[in-house]
Amino acid sequence: MEFNALLESRRSVRAFNDTKAVTKEQIKTLIEAGIQAPSWKNSQTARYYCLLSGEARAKFSADCLPEFNAKSSHGAALVVTTFVSNRSGFDREGNPDNECGNGWGYYDLGLHNENFVLKAKELGLDTLIMGIRDGEAIRKELSIPETETVVAVIAVGYGTIEPSKPKRKTPDDIVKFF
DSSP states (O other): OOHHHHHHHOOBOOOBOTTSOOOHHHHHHHHHHHHTSOOGGGOOOEEEEEEOSHHHHHHHHHHHSOHHHHHHHTTSEEEEEEEETTTTTBOTTSOBSSTTTTHHHHHHHHHHHHHHHHHHHHTTOEEEEEOOSOHHHHHHHHTOOTTEEEEEEEEEEOBSOOOOOOOOOOHHHHOOOO
């Protein structure tokens, strides 16, 4: 798919086909796309935890997601994205290199996640990035170490709806040239 068409077609989907499963190989392909994103000093701190089986997804949704996100992601694979804390944006002694500190970990993971969701769309999959979730319940359920920051849950699947494109700002709305 041509890049601009890909950008124009990607949407947050909140209804997935629960009879058509996403495979481990498809998720690995999405993660491979994420790995191509740049990161602070090539630190590559993004981590992924993937729930593919119906039983694991159902338990996770009940334990870790609010009801509206559990409903919106029903039928999709669930991918938890984290980053290794205190690494991106930090020197070798563990001191922040600038005032953003772990903000660089979030930034780097955001770049990974963007590649991930764009690759999903290219492959005919739909996604929903969910930030409203219970991070501590996720950490416990998936045995995520304290050295990682839990950020998002991405639902990946075959959408059953085609949401309309919301209005976007124009460059003139958001840019200042000097």
